[in-house]
Amino acid sequence: xxxxxxxxxxxxxxxxxxxxVHKGVSFQVHEREILALFGGSGTGKSVILRSIIGLxxxxxxxxxxxxxxxxxxxxxxxxxxxxxxxxVFQNGALFDSxxxxxxxxxxxxxxxxxxxxxxxxxxxxxxxxxxxxxSNDLLPAxxxxxxxxxxxxxxxxxxxxxxxxxxxxxxxxxPTNTKRLIQNINRLKTLGITGxxxxxxxxxxxxxxxxxxxxxxxxxxxIDTVENIRKSNDPLVQSFxxxxxxxxxxxxxxxxx
Amino acid sequence: xxxxxxTAPREATFLTVLSRRLGKRVFDALRFAGGFGLLSIQVxxxxxxxxxxxxxxxxQLLSLGVRSVLLVAVTGLATGSVMALQFGYGLQKFxxxxxxxxxxxxxxxxxxxxxxxxxxxxxRIGSGIASEVASMNVTQQIDAIRALGTSPIKRxxxxxxxxxxxxxxxxxxxxxxxxxxxxxxxxxxxxxxNTEFFIAKALEAITFPDLWSGMLKTMVFAYFISITxxxxxxxxxxxxxxxxxxTTWVVVTSSIFIMISDFFLTKLFILGVYRN
Numbered sequence: 052x053x054x055x056x057x058x059x060x061x062x063x064x065x066x067x068x069x070x071x072v073h074k075g076v077s078f079q080v081h082e083r084e085i086l087a088l089f090g091g092s093g094t095g096k097s098v099i100l101r102s103i104i105g106l107x108x109x110x111x112x113x114x115x116x117x118x119x120x121x122x123x124x125x126x127x128x129x130x131x132x133x134x135x136x137x138x139v140f141q142n143g144a145l146f147d148s149x150x151x152x153x154x155x156x157x158x159x160x161x162x163x164x165x166x167x168x169x170x171x172x173x174x175x176x177x178x179x180x181x182x183x184x185x186s187n188d189l190l191p192a193x194x195x196x197x198x199x200x201x202x203x204x205x206x207x208x209x210x211x212x213x214x215x216x217x218x219x220x221x222x223x224x225x226p227t228n229t230k231r232l233i234q235n236i237n238r239l240k241t242l243g244i245t246g247x248x249x250x251x252x253x254x255x256x257x258x259x260x261x262x263x264x265x266x267x268x269x270x271x272x273x274i275d276t277v278e279n280i281r282k283s284n285d286p287l288v289q290s291f292x293x294x295x296x297x298x299x300x301x302x303x304x305x306x307x308x
Numbered sequence: 309x310x311x312x313x314x315t316a317p318r319e320a321t322f323l324t325v326l327s328r329r330l331g332k333r334v335f336d337a338l339r340f341a342g343g344f345g346l347l348s349i350q351v352x353x354x355x356x357x358x359x360x361x362x363x364x365x366x367x368q369l370l371s372l373g374v375r376s377v378l379l380v381a382v383t384g385l386a387t388g389s390v391m392a393l394q395f396g397y398g399l400q401k402f403x404x405x406x407x408x409x410x411x412x413x414x415x416x417x418x419x420x421x422x423x424x425x426x427x428x429x430x431x432r433i434g435s436g437i438a439s440e441v442a443s444m445n446v447t448q449q450i451d452a453i454r455a456l457g458t459s460p461i462k463r464x465x466x467x468x469x470x471x472x473x474x475x476x477x478x479x480x481x482x483x484x485x486x487x488x489x490x491x492x493x494x495x496x497x498x499x500x501x502n503t504e505f506f507i508a509k510a511l512e513a514i515t516f517p518d519l520w521s522g523m524l525k526t527m528v529f530a531y532f533i534s535i536t537x538x539x540x541x542x543x544x545x546x547x548x549x550x551x552x553x554x555t556t557w558v559v560v561t562s563s564i565f566i567m568i569s570d571f572f573l574t575k576l577f578i579l580g581v582y583r584n
Contacts, residue, residue, distance in 0.1 A: 104455050133457040140455075144448035158456045161359075206456070 054082035057214055057245050058103065063112035063122075064269075065098060072098055073109070074269030080214065080247060085240060087248045087256035087277075089291055090266030096249040097141070099266070100216040103247070104138050105129040117213070134162055137212035141219045143203030145191040151178070151202050152187035158210050177205045181235050197228030201235060208239065215239075215246040221255050233258055253291060257281070265291060340539070340561075347461075347539045351469060354461045364467035372433045372468070373475030380479045381486050383428055387420050388412065388487030392494035405499055409506040410513035412491040417514055418582070421484035422522040423570050426529035429476060430562035434533045437468050438558040441541025442551040450542065460542070469534045476530035477523040484522065521577045528569060533562045 058080040065073040072095035080086050090096045101107040103114055105121055114121040121132060145154045155174040159165055165173070178184050181201040191199055200220055207215060217236070221229045233255050236248075240259060250256050256263065257277055264274040265287060273280075273288055280288055395408050441464060444450050453460045488510060495501040537558045544550045 101451075106451055106454060130457045130459070133455055136455075138452075138455040140448045140452060142447065144452040146449055146452070147444075147447070158458075161456065161458050206452075 054084065056080070057082050057117065058247075059113070059115040060099070060103070061113040061115070063099070063102060063109045063114065065095065065102065065107065065109045071269060073112075075112070076266070076269070076271055078264050078271050078274055080245060082245055083243045084261045085236075085244070085246045085248055085259055086274075087250060087260035087263045088266060089250070089253065089256065089263060092251075094266045095269070096266055097218050100138070100218050100247065100249055103216060104133060104136050134158075134210055135213045137207035137210070137215040139200070139204050139207045139215065139217045139220050141222055142196075143191070143199035145194075145199055145202055145206070147191045149190075150187065151183070151189050151191070151194070154191070154202060155206050155209055158206065162210065173209065177209050180238065181205045182231065195228070197224050197231060200224065200228075200232060204232070204235060208244070213245060215244055217246060217248045217250070219250050219252075220248075221250060221252045229255060340536075343539045343543065344535060347465065347535055347542075350461050351465055351535070354459060355466060359462070361463060361467060364463065365470045368467045368471035369475055372429075372436065372471050373479065376429060376432050376475070376479055377482065379428060379432060380425055380483045383424055384421065384483035384486035385490040387424055387483075388416060388490030388492075389494045391415060391420065391487075392491035393498060396495065396499040400499075405501065406505075406509070408491070408495055408499060408501060409509035412495075413488055413510035413514050414518060416484055416487040416491070417518045417522050418577075419522075419570070419574070421487055422480050422525040422529070423566060425480045425483045426476065426526050426533070426566050427563055429472075429479065430529070430533050430566060431559050433472055433475075433530075434537045434558045434562045435555045437534060437537035438541050439551055439555045441538055442544035442554040445541055445544050446547055446551060465535070465538045468538060469531065472530040472534040473527055476526040480523055480526045481519075484519075515582075517577075517581045521573075521581050525570065525573050528573065529562075529566050532565050532569070533558075536562055536565075 056079045060076060060078050063073050063076045064071075076095075076099060078086070088096050088099065098107055102109050103116070103121065105124065105126075109122050112122065116132060116136070119132070121129065124132065145151075146157065149157065152171070152174055155177055156170050159170045159173060163170075174187070175184070178186060181204060183198060183201055183205070186194070186198070186202075191202070194202065204220065220232055220236075224232065229252065236259050248256055248260055260277055262274060262276050263280045264271045267273075267287060273283075273285060275283070281292065283289070283292075391412050392408055395411050396405055399405050399407055399411075441450070444464070450460050450464070453463055492503060492506045492510075495506050496503055540554045540558050540561075544554045
């Protein structure tokens with residue numbers, strides 16, 4: 052049985068000056084599903100995520116989240132919606148003047164009436180979930196790249212959003228840290244999260260996604276389950292799959308070393 | 309004939325490049341004016357709406373204000389001392405040394421204190437705000453503030469603006485005091501003007517409007533410096549190179565604004581505020 056649609060992106064078009072990035076992007080994300088979004092560099096994968104959370108305004112099209120069109124909303128209205136959407140930035144985007152604990156407390160302090168002790172309990176639980184127990188007082192500069200991303204993930208999910216947008220979370224990570232991050236996301240998946248996973252890292256995406264969408268030339272020509280994508284003979288899919296195989300092979304070699 | 313044909317395209321290219329560059333400058337200036345105006349509107353819209361982050365303003369006051377005290381003190385002392393020396397020896401030729409306290413006190417209160425302090429702080433505060441906001445921008449921290457359902461205007465712009473509006477007049481007052489003190493010391497040791505006479509003549513010359521007009525000037529400058537720095541920081545791209553360029557641009561633009569607007573503000577005060 053297919054779960055209800057949480058997010059419905061319809062014919063989204065976006066240009067930056069003369070550069071047309073999206074020529075009509077459409078896809079849906081269902082409840083408790085992780086959709087992986089593949090595409091080459093500069094195809095506008097991150098722009099889709101930024102449009103969903105309202106950091107970019109599409110030129111036309113609709114982005115329906117729980118039935119409401121996000122593209123028509125004012126900044127004040129978007130602030131409320133953003134509480135239900137978690138965004139995991141490529142480099143974590145942790146506030147560098149705040150400690151890990153303060154970074155994770157930030158949305159709770161801003162939007163809830165929880166007491167400081169309740170906030171601390173929640174922050175500690177979240178740090179345990181991402182294998183960063185005890186790193187409360189560290190500043191982002193004192194964290195490794197992988198830890199920064201995991202802390203960014205924790206901050207994005209601490210408000211228990213209805214959908215999580217992952218913007219290339221494994222980019223720039225070594226295989227060990229990639230594996231750890233994917234384990235964390237898989238752990239969240241067992242808790243029933245819904246998400247969009249934008250990535251170049253096809254092996255990781257295959258590991259956690261339920262469906263795959265391929266963004267090419269401003270549109271999404273292919274969207275299917277991971278199984279069907281693996282078996283597909285479509286040349287576009289094949290080119291991505293072969294890249295995946297090459298990456299998996301490289302990854303195995305790196306792990307063997 | 310051959311020569312003129314050869315130079316024609318070169319001139320055309322030169323003119324094209326010139327007009328393109330001029331056009332870009334005009335476009336950039338208009339973009340800045342529009343951005344400054346829009347950011348100001350956003351600030352006023354959010355200034356009186358909760359939540360209020362008082363602790364962030366206090367943090368900024370410490371960072372922008374308290375840490376500038378020594379810099380302002382040294383500059384104020386040097387300015388007052390140099391002015392006393394220059395006016396003292398300059399007026400000596402005409403027997404006007406005794407006018408030094410009045411001239412120096414008025415000049416410091418009306419012009420030197422506010423303008424020098426603001427110029428210094430355009431460098432210190434302007435560059436500090438610009439580089440911090442620009443770094444936050446290129447590392448997506450500004451996006452993160454928005455993505456977490458909070459407002460960068462409230463968390464970044466307003467605390468820095470309010471802190472600048474409070475810190476600059478207070479620092480100017482401090483610079484005025486130190487500057488006049490420096491002038492008094494020089495007057496005593498170099499010009500043989502005793503301290504009691506200096507104080508009496510200085511107090512005779514200055515009025516309350518001289519003091520508040522100087523402070524009002526610094527508030528105008530503080531507003532411009534902080535909004536400009538935040539706007540430019542929000543609009544920084546090209547990574548770390550962009551951060552460096554932003555900082556330089558903010559300091560130069562703020563300094564030019566201070567000098568130009570000082571003329572108009574002074575003219576305004578001469579017409580309606582100053583007694584003499």
